[in-house]
Amino acid sequence: MAMTAVARETVFALRRQIAKIEGTLPERLNAPAAAPLDADFGADAAADTRASATDLTLVRRGLAVASPDAFLSTGAERLDAALGGGLPKAALSEIHGTQTRDAGAVAGFALSLTSLILKQAQGLPVLWIGTSEIFREAGFPYARGLHASFGIEPEQLLFSEAPRLVDALWVAEEAARMTALAAVILEIRGNPQRLDLTATRRLHARTQGAGRPVFLLRQAAGPEPTAAPVRLIVASAPAVPRATLAGPLAGSIGRPAFTVTIGKSRTALPGQFTLEWNPDDRAFDERWGDERRTEARRKERATNPVPVVSLSGGGKDPAAASGAVLAFPAVGSPAALSTTARDQPPPGQRAAHLGPRRAG
Amino acid sequence: MISHRQGNAQRISALDERAEALHLKRGMGIADARAMHPSIDIVEADPEADRRLLEGLADWCDRYTPLVALDGADGLFLDVTGCTHLFGGERVMLDDILSRFFHQGFDVRAGLAATPGAAWAAARFARDRIVAGGEEEALLAPLPLAALRIDPATRTSLESVGLRTAGAVMTAPRAPLARRFGASLLLRLDQAIGRLDEAVSPRLPVAPLSVERHLAEPVTLTEDIEKLVGMLATTLKADLERRGEGARTLALLLFRVDGAVSRIAIGTSRPMREPRLIQRLFHERLAALEQDIDAGYGFDLVRLSVLAAAAFDMAQADLTGEVADDGADIALFADRIRARLGEDAVLRSVAVESHLPERAVATPPFAEPPRRTTPPKKPQRLPAPITIFPPERPIRLFRSPEPIEVPATEMPEGPPLHFRWRRALYRVARAEGPERIAAEWWRAAPSDPAASTRDYFRIEDADGRRYWLYRQGLYGGSQVPPRWFMHGVFA
DSSP states (O other): OHHHHHHHHHHHHHHHHHHHHHTOOOOOSSHHHHOOOSSOOOHHHHHHHHHHHHHOOOOSSTTOOOOGGGEEOOSOHHHHHHTTSSEESSSEEEEEOSSGGGHHHHHHHHHHHHHHHHHHSTTOOEEEEEEHHHHHHHOEEOHHHHHHHHOOOGGGEEEEEESSHHHHHHHHHHHHTOSSOSEEEEEEESOOTTSSHHHHHHHHHHHHHHTOOEEEEEETOOOOOOSOSEEEEEEEEOOOOOEETTEEOTTOOOSOEEEEEEEEOSSOOOOEEEEEEETTTTEEEEOOOHHHHHHHHHHHHHHOOSOSOBTTBTOSSOOOOBTTBOSSOOTTSGGGGSHHHHHSOOTTOOOGGGOOOOOO | OEEEEETTEEEEEEOOHHHHHTTOOTTOBHHHHHHHOTTOOOEEOOHHHHHHHHHHHHHHHTTTOSOEEEETTTEEEEOOTTTGGGGTSHHHHHHHHHHHHHHHTOOOOOOBOSSHHHHHHHHHHSTTOBOOTTOHHHHHTTSBGGGGOOOHHHHHHHHHTTOOBHHHHHHSOHHHHHHHHOHHHHHHHHHHHTSSOOOOOOSSOOOSEEEEEEEEEEEOOHHHHHHHHHHHHHHHHHHHHHHTEEEEEEEEEEEETTSOEEEEEEEEEEEEOOHHHHHHHHHHHHHHTTTTOOOTTOEEEEEEEEEEEEEOOOOOOOTTSOOOOHHHHHHHHHHHHHHHHOGGGEEEOEEOOOSSGGGSEEOOBOOOOOOOSSOOOOOSSOOOOOOSSOOOOOSEEEEEEEEEBOOOBSSTTSOBSEEEETTEEEEEEEEEEEEEEOOOTTSOOOSOGGGGOEEEEEEEETTSOEEEEEEESOSSSSSSOOEEEEEEEOO
């Protein structure tokens, strides 16, 4: 059977190549049917979905096996499951905001995805293309903030400001072909006539060739036909208070949070998710309902009794909290029977070699 | 006939042959001329347009020599040293220039001599004469004083003492001449004869390298021009390789049959010599300029010049012959965008040490920093302090802070309860702050230091959107009431 396994690998590889040439995107079939999208979504069900997602990698069109690298996993399990593994990497993805004032959230979500990509493609530059109109209306990207929240260095950022939409689209098409860029962000305001199905199809085709994602941010736009396989509608969600050692700090504004609605996806049913961006880990945390979160926190407390917050913030490897670790074990404990401990005089007793205490 | 205003009277400044045949003269009053011939056609003089026309002609003369200088309002100097053999000799070249100008509809006189002064005199007083080296004195001797390029006052006073020709001045003793008429007379004389060198300062800098192609059949199509650019760039590559350089600025000159010249320049982020890439850059530039370039009857001379060059580092290829260099891809990409959309089309961001948020990031145009072979020396400065908790900064910053209306705050120095921005009312749900930011002390100090103080607040509105507001000025202390601004948005 080893021969057939090798042969199947070859056939799959060839099919993948054909699918790439034909321009069909590898899609997964399994996830949406199995993933319940309502609020009461059990942990065991999530485990099930994860298991099935790794097992089944069948594709509807082209009959090719999707390469595991074809999807950008957001890290939020329910969203990944709904999208069938994550956002496609070699594709155009539309991220919509319903109003111009949502520009911060839309840009923030796209930058979080870019930050996830940069974890793998380190050091590659990111190109942000926008029309003059959107930069005037919604503000120019601020490199200091991008560095603080998303870990994107100022040297990695390239901006292109085009006075007209035609020019912005041309720059985006040229940039979508480049493999030397980690990601391309194209930001457009409203529903211009020129950004129609044909224009998005051109962009999508070039993106597929290069294998780098293009995020099309559309501020203050309504849904319209697009060649992008995925459309997400992003709005900002109220942030949770900052976590401190003494519990949540009342009235403070914590990590950025987004409400993500799936507007269009070939594999997913429409659904809504609330994600929280963790700037320390550069990862998404999915936010559950309130009772779910307290329960999760209780469970976490049970397994890990040290205080949740440490000096290193929300990082993966928090510094050991003070209080739980003792430098000198208490007298009488089993550890006190070690040799070094035995040699120490008990507290309150003077050492013999110091001699008797003189009076006066 | 062309008139100009001199003093209080309209006078004739230029006139054509038919007007000359009517015995009209330059400098005559318009009123007198009208009285003599009521039907004459008079046009107001336009020195600006004349100047533009002369510069256009100078551009066209670039096809003969790169050293073209303007001379007054109606003359051009061409330094053809070393160029004449390309056109078949001095006489052939002069005839070519004259016939081409004649076909364009200009009445041109030319002279060719070893010194600019003698050529000037030959063009104006001896028609189409070629003066061999050493014959300058013989040329000048019979000519009137005007041939010496001296100012009218000196000329009048020389004539008043009986020196009416250049030859008379040359034979006169020099010392009394210098004493009475100033050094400029002798300087002009010496320059014309060749005793002193006179530099002709060209209009445009001379390109270190340029290649050109004369075409028997003029081209009009953009594709043909691009192909020609590719061929010229291939020729240029050998020269650049010999010099070990790459082009940083390139100019394409298109000479139209009827005399118009189009000059198209591109800049590159890093030195470049690959013909294919040069052709692609010009492809973008020509596509952007499609409306501006009028091919007319076609271009009969195409020239590609390197205006600026820099040392070219060869990259070591690996065994498969591929050079993996993402930077080159991006540099080329940026060059193409800039060739099409202008110099500021691609920006990079640079962190600047400053307290003011809008100054803390600069966005200069994309440029490849010059590559060094030795590592740069570290500046002898203390490193900036590293903060464990960097201050929260927005991800988008408005180009200029937008004024907002704040009706009330909970505390005088506290965050607002409501605010109105872009005609919409926002209710503040939560607020963090203030973070006080003031300009550095070495910036121009305003009259009231409190007025430049900004207190920044992070605000979350009822819908969860996060903003960065600031209050400029303080309550109570100063005369001016504080104002509120929206400066940025958070994720």
